[in-house]
Each structure stands twice: as C-alpha cells, then as structure tokens.
C-alpha cells in the first residue's frame with residue numbers, strides 16, 4: 001500500500017459499530033447452525049434412503065448466509081483489518097481469524113467445483129474443521145482485542161461502550 005493509502009486507512013476507526021458487529025454474530029450463528037444441521041441430517045440417514053427435505057433447505061440458507069458474510073467481511077477489510085494491522089493491534093488473533101474466513105470461502109468454492117473423491121473429501125473436512133473452529137477463534141480474537149485496548153475483558157465492555165458514544 002502507498003504511504004498516502006496507509007495514512008487514509010489510519011484515519012478510519014477500527015471499531016465495527018453495533019449493527020455490523022451484531023450482523024456478523026448472527027451470520028456466524030446461522031452458518032454454524034445450518035452447517036451442523038445439514039451434517040447431522042446427512043450422517044443420520046441410511047445410505048439407501050432419500051434425503052430429508054430439510055437437507056437442501058439447510059444448504060440454501062447456508063449459501064445465502066455465506067454470501068452475506070463474505071460481503072460483510074469485505075466491508076471490514078480497510079477500516080477494521082488493514083487499519084488495525086497498520087496500528088499493530090491484535091495482529092495474531094486477527095490474522096488467524098482472517099485466515100479462517102479465507103479458508104472457509106476457498107473451501108466453500110471447492111465444495112461447488114472440486115471433483116475427485118480424495119480432493120472432495122479433503123475439502124469437506126477442511127471446511128467443517130474451519131467452520132466449527134470459527135466461533136472459538138472469533139471469541140479469542142474479540143477478547144484479546146478488548147484486553148489490548150480496554151485493559152480487562154470484563155471491564156472492557158463498559159469502557160468500549162463509553163468509547164463508542
């Protein structure tokens with residue numbers, strides 16, 4: 001990034017704001033719930049029986065939430081991720097969270113287009129592991145971000161709100 005670009009990014013706030021933060025939490029919850037429901041329905045079904053009608057609906061919801069999540073994460077790239085990175089704030093857990101969502105998007109693409117048994121099952125496995133790891137990684141990232149900026153995770157929330165006003 002050029003010097004002027006870096007200065008422009010640093011002038012933004014890294015804070016997400018309530019609606020975007022809550023939107024992200026809701027989308028992650030929908031992604032995990034629909035992914036887990038699909039896996040459960042899929043694995044419980046005997047090999048020779050027809051899929052439950054709920055199975056495709058879980059993936060339709062999952063796909064919609066995935067597209068919205070990628071859009072929302074795109075809106076966070078400059079103001080939140082690059083900005084905090086340049087300020088050297090919360091880099092490790094932020095980098096891990098960003099890598100996890102990149103891996104989810106890449107393996108999500110693979111679930112549509114990769115063929116071959118070995119590649120397909122490796123992609124599925126990667127997607128599930130990154131998917132179930134996302135909530136605890138996000139929790140770690142938010143907690144360490146608040147600790148770094150607010151002092152303590154428990155009192156950080158109150159200080160946070162004051163900074164938001």
Ligand code: HEM
Pocket residue numbers: 013014015016017021024080081082084085089090091093094095097098101138141142145146149160
């Ligand atoms: C290089 C990548 C990243 C860096 C350096 C970074 C940095 C930070 C920092 C410094 C904080 C605490 C202060 C603040 O809110 O500004 C924070 C909080 C947060 N981050 Fe990140 N982050 C990164 C990636 C991500 C990603 C990929 C996500 C979502 C998947 C994410 C979601 C959040 C959320 C939800 C909060 C809490 C915000 C709040 O309480 O208002 N971050 N991050």
Ligand code: HEM
Pocket residue numbers: 028031032033035036038039059060062063066067069070101104105107108109111112124127128130131132134
């Ligand atoms: C940014 C986040 C995510 C993106 C972009 C994403 C994307 C996708 C895509 C494109 C598919 C294929 C949909 C289809 O076949 O109709 C899929 C399937 C799936 N996703 Fe996600 N996903 C994300 C997060 C998650 C999370 C958090 C979980 C948690 C468990 C998860 C679990 C699953 C499962 C179980 C499947 C079905 C896998 C299969 O066909 O074997 N995903 N995802």
